[in-house]
Amino acid sequence: DQQVKQNSPSLSVQEGRISILNCDYTNSMFDYFLWYKKYPAEGPTFLISISSIKDKNEDGRFTVFLNKSAKHLSLHIVPSQPGDSAVYFCAAGFYGGSQGNLIFGKGTKLSVKP
Amino acid sequence: GAGVSQSPRYKVAKRGQDVALRCDPISGHVSLFWYQQALGQGPEFLTYFQNEAQLDKSGLPSDRFFAERPEGSVSTLKIQRTQQEDSAVYLCASRPTLSPNQPQHFGDGTRLSIL
Numbered sequence: 230d231q232q233v234k235q236n237s238p239s240l241s242v243q244e245g246r247i248s249i250l251n252c253d254y255t256n257s258m259f260d261y262f263l264w265y266k267k268y269p270a271e272g273p274t275f276l277i278s279i280s281s282i283k284d285k286n287e288d289g290r291f292t293v294f295l296n297k298s299a300k301h302l303s304l305h306i307v308p309s310q311p312g313d314s315a316v317y318f319c320a321a322g323f324y325g326g327s328q329g330n331l332i333f334g335k336g337t338k339l340s341v342k343p
Numbered sequence: 344g345a346g347v348s349q350s351p352r353y354k355v356a357k358r359g360q361d362v363a364l365r366c367d368p369i370s371g372h373v374s375l376f377w378y379q380q381a382l383g384q385g386p387e388f389l390t391y392f393q394n395e396a397q398l399d400k401s402g403l404p405s406d407r408f409f410a411e412r413p414e415g416s417v418s419t420l421k422i423q424r425t426q427q428e429d430s431a432v433y434l435c436a437s438r439p440t441l442s443p444n445q446p447q448h449f450g451d452g453t454r455l456s457i458l
Contacts, residue, residue, distance in 0.1 A: 233385075263446060272347070272434055272449030273386070280444075318385050324443050330376055330399065331447065333385030 232256050233321050235334035244343050248306040252319030252334055257300065259321040263331065264293060264304045267316045276317075277304070309341045345369065347450035349435050355456045356425050364420045364453045368437030375418050376447060377410055378434040386434050392418060393441060425457045 234253045242248045252262075261280050265273035279286040279293045279302070286293050292305045306313055316338045320331040348367040356362050368375050374393055378386035379402075388402040394415035403410070407425075412418040422429055432454050436447035 235385075261443065265449075270451065272436075272451045275446035275448070278446060320385075322443055330388040330391055330402070331386075332388070335383065335385050 230255070231334070232259075233319055233332050233334040235317075235319055235337050237337050238335070239338040239340070241340045241342060242309050244311055244341055245308045248304075248309045248313065248339055248341065250304040250306075250317050250319075250337050250339065252302050252304075254300050254302075254321055256321070257297070258323065259332075260324040261322055262293070262295065262302050263320045263322070264291075265318045265320060265333075266313075267318060267336070273318055306339075309339075311341050311343050314339055314341045347435055347437050347448055349433075349450035349453050351453060352451065353454050353456075355458065357458050358425060358427060360425055361421065361423045362425055362455065364422075364433050364455070366418045366420070366435030366437075366450060368416065368418070368435070369439070369448055370416075372437035372439050372448075373441060374438040374447075375412060376436040376438075377418070377420050378436065379404075380432040380434055380452070382431075389420070389433075422455075425455075427457050430455055430457045 263278040264276040267273045277288050277291045295302045316336040318336045319334040322331050350365045377389040380386045390410045391399040392412040407423045409421045432452040434452045436449045438447045
């Protein structure tokens with residue numbers, strides 16, 4: 230069973246508009262969450278993270294929201310740019326145990342159209 | 344370069360052959376992770392090193408998979424008697440310290456194809 234789920238395989242938005250990428254999780258014990266961006270034939274690149282004790286973290290055009298009661302987080306990109314077109318992975322981890330191996334969702338492919 | 348380097352980028356092997364995949368982490372990074380990414384899936388954890396110590400190998404799918412990091416820097420993932428289901432992208436990631444608060448930095452991966 231998947232502990233981290235990204236139920237939308239793809240998303241298409243117009244340049245300049247908001248992109249909202251969603252992620253659900255089943256394990257309420259996760260301590261932190263991250264978003265990674267991946268271009269074809271490249272490794273994932275870290276975007277933004279959030280601790281489970283917070284409900285929002287912002288970095289430039291990227292904002293991550295965490296709703297612990299709903300076990301849901303989302304990544305907002307405003308304004309979206311064509312260069313944002315990539316696959317976005319949601320990941321979660323624990324502070325203890327294996328010192329931070331990440332559990333990833335399957336990814337959402339974002340296409341930003343000019 | 345300053346990033347995580349993996350080699351080879353592409354590897355084709357016949358079923359039953361042994362393969363070795365190399366990871367050069369960012370210099371000075373203490374933690375090193377290996378992940379396996381099948382087509383259309385997210386990366387899945389294989390194993391974790393803290394310096395030269397392999398602290399977690401719970402994600403290795405079978406005893407055909409073996410990883411080492413003998414001097415606490417370069418790591419090698421070895422797969423013996425490869426099978427078709429081993430075809431995937433193998434990603435290596437490193438992290439500066441033990442703290443999970445710091446993000447992992449990924450290499451571009453090795454795409455392994457077993458014929």
